[in-house]
Amino acid sequence: MPSDDYQEWDTLREKIIGLGEHSIQKSYYPKLQEQLKELERFKTLLDHSNDAIFLIEVVSGKLMDLNQSAYNQLNYEYSDIIKRSIWDLIISKDHSEFKKIFTISNRAQDESKWTLETQFLKKDGSVIPMEVSLSLVIFSGEKYSVMVARDIKERLIAKEALKKSEDYYRAIFENSSAGMIILEKDTTISLANSEVESITNYPRREIEGRKTIKYFLSPDNLEDITGIHKTPVGESVKEEYETDIIDRYGNKKHVFITLAPIPRTDKHLASILDITDRKKAEEKIKNSLKEKEVLLQEIHHRVKNNLQIISSLLNLQTSNIRDPLDLEIFQESQDRIKSMALIHEQLYRSRDLASINFAIYIQQIMSHLFYSYTFKDKNIKLKLELEDINLEIDTAIPCGLIINEVVSNCLKHAFKGKNSGEIKIVFKEEKGLHHLTISDNGIGFPLKKMEKSTSLGLKLVQMLVDQIEGELEIDSKMEVNNSGTSFYIKFQELQYKKRI
Amino acid sequence: MVQENYLRKFVAPEFIYGSGARLLAGRYAKNLAAKKVLIVTDPEVMNLNILVELEGVLIEQGLEYEIYSSISPNSRDEEVMNGSEVFNSEECNLIIALGGGSPMDCAKGIGIVSSNRNHILEFEGVDQVPLPSPPLICIPTTAGTSADVSQFAIILDSIKKVKIAIISKTMVPDVALIDPFTTLTMDKTLTAHTGFDALVHSFEAYVSNASSHITNLHALDSIRLISSHILPTITDLQNQQFRSKMMLGSLEAGLAFSNASLGLIHAMAHSLGGLLDLSHGKSNAILMEHVIDYNFSEVPEKYLKIARAMGIDQNGLSLGEKKDSLLNFIKNLKKEAGVDTSLKKLGVREEDFQSLALKALQDPCIVTNPRRPSAEDIEEIYQNAF
Numbered sequence: 043m044p045s046d047d048y049q050e051w052d053t054l055r056e057k058i059i060g061l062g063e064h065s066i067q068k069s070y071y072p073k074l075q076e077q078l079k080e081l082e083r084f085k086t087l088l089d090h091s092n093d094a095i096f097l098i099e100v101v102s103g104k105l106m107d108l109n110q111s112a113y114n115q116l117n118y119e120y121s122d123i124i125k126r127s128i129w130d131l132i133i134s135k136d137h138s139e140f141k142k143i144f145t146i147s148n149r150a151q152d153e154s155k156w157t158l159e160t161q162f163l164k165k166d167g168s169v170i171p172m173e174v175s176l177s178l179v180i181f182s183g184e185k186y187s188v189m190v191a192r193d194i195k196e197r198l199i200a201k202e203a204l205k206k207s208e209d210y211y212r213a214i215f216e217n218s219s220a221g222m223i224i225l226e227k228d229t230t231i232s233l234a235n236s237e238v239e240s241i242t243n244y245p246r247r248e249i250e251g252r253k254t255i256k257y258f259l260s261p262d263n264l265e266d267i268t269g270i271h272k273t274p275v276g277e278s279v280k281e282e283y284e285t286d287i288i289d290r291y292g293n294k295k296h297v298f299i300t301l302a303p304i305p306r307t308d309k310h311l312a313s314i315l316d317i318t319d320r321k322k323a324e325e326k327i328k329n330s331l332k333e334k335e336v337l338l339q340e341i342h343h344r345v346k347n348n349l350q351i352i353s354s355l356l357n358l359q360t361s362n363i364r365d366p367l368d369l370e371i372f373q374e375s376q377d378r379i380k381s382m383a384l385i386h387e388q389l390y391r392s393r394d395l396a397s398i399n400f401a402i403y404i405q406q407i408m409s410h411l412f413y414s415y416t417f418k419d420k421n422i423k424l425k426l427e428l429e430d431i432n433l434e435i436d437t438a439i440p441c442g443l444i445i446n447e448v449v450s451n452c453l454k455h456a457f458k459g460k461n462s463g464e465i466k467i468v469f470k471e472e473k474g475l476h477h478l479t480i481s482d483n484g485i486g487f488p489l490k491k492m493e494k495s496t497s498l499g500l501k502l503v504q505m506l507v508d509q510i511e512g513e514l515e516i517d518s519k520m521e522v523n524n525s526g527t528s529f530y531i532k533f534q535e536l537q538y539k540k541r542i
Numbered sequence: 543m544v545q546e547n548y549l550r551k552f553v554a555p556e557f558i559y560g561s562g563a564r565l566l567a568g569r570y571a572k573n574l575a576a577k578k579v580l581i582v583t584d585p586e587v588m589n590l591n592i593l594v595e596l597e598g599v600l601i602e603q604g605l606e607y608e609i610y611s612s613i614s615p616n617s618r619d620e621e622v623m624n625g626s627e628v629f630n631s632e633e634c635n636l637i638i639a640l641g642g643g644s645p646m647d648c649a650k651g652i653g654i655v656s657s658n659r660n661h662i663l664e665f666e667g668v669d670q671v672p673l674p675s676p677p678l679i680c681i682p683t684t685a686g687t688s689a690d691v692s693q694f695a696i697i698l699d700s701i702k703k704v705k706i707a708i709i710s711k712t713m714v715p716d717v718a719l720i721d722p723f724t725t726l727t728m729d730k731t732l733t734a735h736t737g738f739d740a741l742v743h744s745f746e747a748y749v750s751n752a753s754s755h756i757t758n759l760h761a762l763d764s765i766r767l768i769s770s771h772i773l774p775t776i777t778d779l780q781n782q783q784f785r786s787k788m789m790l791g792s793l794e795a796g797l798a799f800s801n802a803s804l805g806l807i808h809a810m811a812h813s814l815g816g817l818l819d820l821s822h823g824k825s826n827a828i829l830m831e832h833v834i835d836y837n838f839s840e841v842p843e844k845y846l847k848i849a850r851a852m853g854i855d856q857n858g859l860s861l862g863e864k865k866d867s868l869l870n871f872i873k874n875l876k877k878e879a880g881v882d883t884s885l886k887k888l889g890v891r892e893e894d895f896q897s898l899a900l901k902a903l904q905d906p907c908i909v910t911n912p913r914r915p916s917a918e919d920i921e922e923i924y925q926n927a928f
């Protein structure tokens with residue numbers, strides 16, 4: 043506006059005359075061009091849209107305009123399709139749906155939109171499934187419909203594939219012999235199969251979305267399973283529980299539950315196996331086994347008792363025997379019986395009733411033998427180097443007898459004319475074989491004589507070694523320097539055939 | 543001022559002058575691609591046959607139209623905004639202004655508000671309108687304002703109580719249909735007021751420091767036509783011959799001032815019009831000889847040519863006597879036409895002079911006045927017209 047400044051007045055005067063920057067005789071042309079350009083840009087935009095866009099005059103159903111994508115998708119040339127009736131382009135069974143929308147009265151400002159799925163007809167008569175978004179507009183008092191259509195062929199294929207895959211997994215889920223449930227984050231059961239119905243005795247509709255897994259758990263082991271959702275989502279940790287659930291009628295059922303998180307969700311899949319019957323059978327077997335164990339224990343006990351009775355009977359009879367040789371035979375027999383009885387005693391005390399710790403056994407039999415053959419004038423030492431080895435009854439009895447025979451023979455003969463001596467027993471395992479060595483530092487004895495020996499003791503040893511399929515080596519230094527005898531037996535614990 | 547060295551421009555709308563021009567409105571609207579026309583007019587015209595005629599020619603062309611007539615004698619900002627609302631909501635695309643200065647200024651305002659989507663007061667000043675208005679056809683019914691050919695629109699800022707001037711070539715109408723027949727309905731007073739407005743347009747355009755040879759031709763011819771026909775017309779309102787001369791004078795005045803602009807009389811009259819709801823023509827008339835008295839010494843030879851165009855015999859007079867004879871002639875003309883009143887009689891108070899003067903200094907019309915006034919100068923002129 044004018045001020046005191048003459049310069050400013052001059053500038054303003056120039057503008058009033060019409061020499062200002064924007065001052066041009068009124069012309070619409072620049073604006074028109076700008077708007078045409080804008081329209082051109084907009085048309086390009088529409089043409090390059092993937093969606094097919096149609097403008098339809100509602101009264102006539104005629105296609106007043108469409109974008110390039112629209113006529114390309116329908117395989118038409120622009121000039122062939124423009125002004126065509128929309129009813130030529132949509133399969134006839136859907137016409138009524140469109141007409142229903144076309145007859146809705148609307149105002150210019152109404153922004154309602156409708157979405158329909160239909161099939162468009164291409165020029166060659168083939169169809170394209172499309173999703174159409176419809177709106178009604180009014181230009182210059184004339185009602186038009188703007189239709190934006192999108193090809194949904196791919197989507198339908200994907201949908202079909204998804205449905206197939208869903209059916210497939212649903213069949214697996216439904217027909218699993220285990221009860222299957224899907225647990226929501228808050229442990230609500232959102233889906234259950236028919237097996238769940240038979241386990242819980244509830245119809246599905248009373249379970250799905252209505253009950254949580256806790257509802258079925260017996261209060262005793264509620265803790266076990268409710269921790270499941272403490273597992274962070276996404277961690278694929280499978281958890282297994284053996285627990286009890288209570289069915290509709292209050293029956294307790296023993297179940298095996300496997301819980302696994304469903305990837306990329308906060309849900310879990312649980313399979314429930316009713317193992318009540320199996321559990322019962324197991325219990326039965328366990329009980330019957332227990333009965334048998336008791337029985338076996340009893341048998342070992344009785345065998346041991348019987349052996350003791352035999353030993354006692356032999357003892358009683360010895361009072362009538364005068365011949366020291368006979369007495370010795372009796373004594374030997376008693377020792378043999380004792381060695382067997384000891385095994386049975388140890389067996390019925392053992393945990394498994396089938397094998398005994400042979401090191402302990404050797405100590406017991408030694409203490410017995412050294413007691414039997416007490417020598418007032420001799421000092422015989424016993425040296426044991428024993429590994430903890432268990433032997434089953436079939437090996438233990440022959441082995442026990444072997445030790446009994448060898449050691450008692452030794453005690454009787456090896457230290458004749460000697461005041462002291464040592465007996466050494468080594469029992470060890472090496473390279474899968476048992477090695478038993480019984481040696482003394484006594485007087486030794488002639489090997490040749492032994493081969494022809496008819497004494498029961500040595501025959502018995504040989505026989506017992508054969509029985510356990512072992513190898514026997516006897517070494518005596520009698521001929522050289524009277525430096526003792528050693529028995530070395532190498533054997534393996536054999537798998538004996540089952541006896542009936 | 544050596545005006546020949548300055549660039550000068552001349553812009554005028556396409557215009558048709560003559561009896562029956564008004565009836566071409568339908569054809570022009572059609573040629574300008576009208577679909578729906580907004581007729582902007584005033585309550586007075588609503589009762590006249592010329593509106594019925596206009597509706598008829600539009601219907602003849604198959605054009606729809608809407609009428610907007612809520613316009614006071616001095617068009618106001620909210621009337622422009624309301625009119626623009628009607629234009630948009632009725633989806634009009636062309637405006638026909640039918641009436642005097644007020645409806646035509648309002649129509650110009652509606653046009654630029656609609657195309658630029660901005661409040662009317664935002665366009666105040668010179669060359670402030672970016673986009674031209676939709677096609678505008680003007681059919682003036684008064685012989686004075688010349689808004690039908692000018693780049694001016696005067697709108698009342700109803701809050702600040704000031705008339706603002708919007709000056710832009712984008713507001714020059716597309717077509718002016720200047721038909722003397724439409725002026726037959728004016729009464730004595732209106733004829734006198736609009737006649738003096740036109741006369742002041744020519745005076746100010748002629749002495750303007752932005753005048754040019756072309757504007758001068760129109761200005762002087764207009765002064766000759768109006769000064770010789772204003773009194774006969776007032777005494778014979780139905781004389782078509784006189785009305786035609788007045789209309790032609792007004793048209794030439796419009797062509798002159800639209801391009802050469804105005805001066806101190808209009809600046810001061812606009813200021814007055816903001817304060818009191820006065821007739822624009824009457825305000826001009828009151829101030830006329832007082833401003834000429836003030837300006838005379840700056841461009842005496844121009845005033846002497848004006849005196850000659852008015853047919854005043856100044857032979858043998860000194861310059862001072864010549865000036866007095868011009869001023870006396872004007873005073874006498876005013877008296878005969880019945881517009882010889884004073885500011886006091888109109889209700890202006892002396893204490894208003896200072897603010898009136900400051901407002902006048904802010905009016906764009908003032909920059910083309912041949913003599914640059916101070917605020918005190920303007921106050922003194924108001925005092926003289928008191």
Ligand SMILES: [Fe+2]
Nearest residue numbers: 687739743822
């Ligand atoms: Fe004016």
